[in-house]
Amino acid sequence: MINAVQEMPKYYRRLNDYFPAQEMKHPQHLRDLIENLPYYQKTETPDYLVLYAQFHDFLFVDYLLVSAQTRGNGIGSRVIEQLKSHGIPIVLEVEKPDLANPDTVLRRNFYKRHGFVGSPSIRYRRKDKAGAPFELDILYWSPNGKLADQTVMNMMARVCRQVHNHNAKDYYDGLPADPQKVLSLLQA
Numbered sequence: 283m284i285n286a287v288q289e290m291p292k293y294y295r296r297l298n299d300y301f302p303a304q305e306m307k308h309p310q311h312l313r314d315l316i317e318n319l320p321y322y323q324k325t326e327t328p329d330y331l332v333l334y335a336q337f338h339d340f341l342f343v344d345y346l347l348v349s350a351q352t353r354g355n356g357i358g359s360r361v362i363e364q365l366k367s368h369g370i371p372i373v374l375e376v377e378k379p380d381l382a383n384p385d386t387v388l389r390r391n392f393y394k395r396h397g398f399v400g401s402p403s404i405r406y407r408r409k410d411k412a413g414a415p416f417e418l419d420i421l422y423w424s425p426n427g428k429l430a431d432q433t434v435m436n437m438m439a440r441v442c443r444q445v446h447n448h449n450a451k452d453y454y455d456g457l458p459a460d461p462q463k464v465l466s467l468l469q470a
Contacts, residue, residue, distance in 0.1 A: 293326050293333075300347050302377060304410040305418075307446075308453035315448060322445065329357050334365065335445050341365055342441045343374040362396045371424040373437045374398070375406065378417060390421075398423045401434045403468045408459055435467055 290298070290309045298306055307315075315322040316333070322344075324333045329352045335342040343365065348358045365372055376393065380386045398421040407417050422434050439461035446459035 293324065293331055296331055296347060296349075297333075297345055301345065304408075304416050305375075305377070311448075311450065311453040314452075315445065319444075319448065325361075330361055332361055332365075335441065336368070337440065337444075338370075340371040340373055340437050341368060342437070342445060343372060344445065346374075358392060359396065366396075366423065366425070369425055371422055371426075371429060371437070372398075373420060373422045373434060373441070375418040376421055378419060393421050393423075396423065399428070401429075401431045403431045404435050404438070405466045405468055406438065406464060407466075408464050431467060435465055438465055 291313070294309050294312060297312075312333075316324050319335070321337060322333070322335050325331070329349055331345065331347045332343065333345045335344065346358065346361060348361075374393070376389055377386050379390055401420045401422065404420050405417070406420055407415055409415050420434060420438055422429060422437075442459040442461040442464065447457045450457050
């Protein structure tokens with residue numbers, strides 16, 4: 283029997299080999315986003331792969347992968363600068379730093395070097411396929427400096443509705459990111 287992931291497009295296999303399983307969308311869901319949503323973009327070269335949603339007022343980076351062979355050569359920086367050239371805020375999700383997994387620290391440092399900051403008062407908790415909770419941090423960059431946490435939370439609620447939950451009932455047992463359940467603003 284052929285492994286189902288082997289039947290998936292190359293871009294999906296590349297992502298699946300790098301990103302934690304809990305962060306991976308169902309392969310058909312990802313294909314649906316790419317093929318059917320005009321604001322969901324995929325740019326792929328042998329050196330990198332980026333999937334993002336371009337809304338009129340911000341970008342959401344869903345996945346950014348630089349191939350292992352070309353990491354450290356400035357390719358990721360060029361991709362980020364290209365995204366920044368749109369002149370609108372960029373928001374993304376990143377796993378919590380885990381010293382046992384150095385990539386988690388490297389990713390955060392990469393975004394920090396490129397001016398991304400966190401929204402520490404936003405709690406973003408989801409569940410993996412087995413129902414186990416996991417938490418991600420929200421990072422953003424804005425051409426105009428600091429954004430209010432409520433603004434960032436509103437952006438992420440839109441991402442949940444229009445990206446993570448797009449036709450989600452066709453691929454999952456429910457909504458993977460119901461903004462009313464996965465996002466909360468902590469009191470100062």
